[in-house]
């Protein structure tokens with residue numbers, strides 16, 4: 777994700793980091809001069825990210841939110857490194873992505889168009905364990921390309937760069 781963020785404009789942009797965890801992605805953007813909002817469903821993770829921001833002298837907004845439920849407004853760059861391992865139940869929210877492993881990615885894409893500016897960019901991490909067409913299916917408003925990838929143990933990690941389809945009347 778950091779390799780991918782380095783390829784898109786960040787300075788001066790409004791960035792939303794969904795499922796921020798430690799805050800690493802959003803804080804990386806804040807260090808480059810972005811205005812950053814960090815969200816997570818896990819309050820402890822959010823507190824940790826807030827503390828890390830303070831230690832780095834970075835001002836960020838934090839929102840405790842299940843996906844986009846408490847998020848308002850639109851952003852230039854939206855980031856999500858989702859839990860994507862297939863699991864019969866969601867016991868560990870950091871890694872369990874539901875039966876197909878794509879539940880969280882699907883939920884994310886379902887709410888994305890409300891919060892992504894028409895010229896905006898989304899970076900969504902996907903594993904070779906999950907077929908991107910399975911969760912992008914039904915989202916003809918978006919087009920995507922793979923802008924970073926890295927083999928890792930039993931999978932290949934890919935970062936999808938998702939944008940509104942060009943010339944889409946909105």
Ligand SMILES: C[S@@+](CC[C@H](N)C(=O)[O-])C[C@H]1O[C@@H](n2cnc3c(N)ncnc32)[C@H](O)[C@@H]1O
Nearest residue numbers: 795796797816817818842843857858859869870
């Ligand atoms: C794989 S971790 C990514 C953490 C960090 N962004 C990173 O790249 O290292 C997934 C994060 O998504 C959060 N998460 C899981 N379900 C969520 C939901 N429904 N809404 C918001 N965040 C969620 C988890 O708490 C966890 O912090």
